[in-house]
Amino acid sequence: MNSSLSSVGVVFGREFRAYFATPLAAIFLVVFLALAGTMTFFVSGFFDRNSADLTALFAWLPWLFLVLLPAIGMRLWAEERRSGTIELLMTMPVKPWAIVAGKFLAGWAFTALALAMTFPLWITVNWLGTPDNGVILAGYLGALLMAGAFLAISACISALTRNQVIAFICSVIVTFLLVTAGIDVVLGGLRGWAPYWLTEGVAALSVLNHFERITFGLIEMPTLVFFGSLIGIALIVNTLVVELKKAQ
Numbered sequence: 001m002n003s004s005l006s007s008v009g010v011v012f013g014r015e016f017r018a019y020f021a022t023p024l025a026a027i028f029l030v031v032f033l034a035l036a037g038t039m040t041f042f043v044s045g046f047f048d049r050n051s052a053d054l055t056a057l058f059a060w061l062p063w064l065f066l067v068l069l070p071a072i073g074m075r076l077w078a079e080e081r082r083s084g085t086i087e088l089l090m091t092m093p094v095k096p097w098a099i100v101a102g103k104f105l106a107g108w109a110f111t112a113l114a115l116a117m118t119f120p121l122w123i124t125v126n127w128l129g130t131p132d133n134g135v136i137l138a139g140y141l142g143a144l145l146m147a148g149a150f151l152a153i154s155a156c157i158s159a160l161t162r163n164q165v166i167a168f169i170c171s172v173i174v175t176f177l178l179v180t181a182g183i184d185v186v187l188g189g190l191r192g193w194a195p196y197w198l199t200e201g202v203a204a205l206s207v208l209n210h211f212e213r214i215t216f217g218l219i220e221m222p223t224l225v226f227f228g229s230l231i232g233i234a235l236i237v238n239t240l241v242v243e244l245k246k247a248q
Helices: 002-019 024-043 055-083 085-091 096-116 119-128 133-158 163-182 184-191 196-206 207-215 220-246
Strands: none
Touching: 002 096, 024 055, 024 096, 024 119, 055 096, 055 133, 055 163, 055 207, 085 096, 096 133, 096 220, 119 133, 133 163, 163 207, 184 196, 184 220, 207 220
16 A cells, blocks of 8 residues: 555656646646636626625636646646657556556646635735635635546546547536536526436536535535545546556
């Protein structure tokens, strides 16, 4: 077990450093922070609402993440396959699940860094008013869980193809479906013809609904299980795909 955990750490370090070996990290962070600030203070009419909080930031995060997280996840495996380095990686004395976990944790840590860099927004709303910091902290926890789910799904899709563009497009489609599953337009359309159990099942798959409950300060077990299940299932499928390709 210690050897496997050590392998995860080695892969994690390799992948995390790789983000900063190219301009990718800087570009992602600049774009994310610029969009987060713009959505929080300008697009959402922050100064017109006369309410100092980060509600606007959390309202926009699912839509930002469904594009930005696939951009991170698309390279995790597709680039390895395109460049041919996956063969070298597979010959290393490391179990496939440890490689999958290390790559995922590196991408998740990079996303956590991006979220942490929005801390000045939190300071700003505290300077402008008296927000409920407990609710804001819950929102950040929810954002991290949502990011983990999107990243795990994107990494899993990336393992299926050597083309990063295809991996990106497919990941955006899947995450978009998960975000929009619970909106009124979709559910209203389903209620017109679909049975009740199907409509409720689609609503239960909505990332948006679960994330919104956390942003209200409600950290509930069903929501934690939902995000944990998305991450776990995606990583298991990712591992199975890698093992299958290794056996070929």
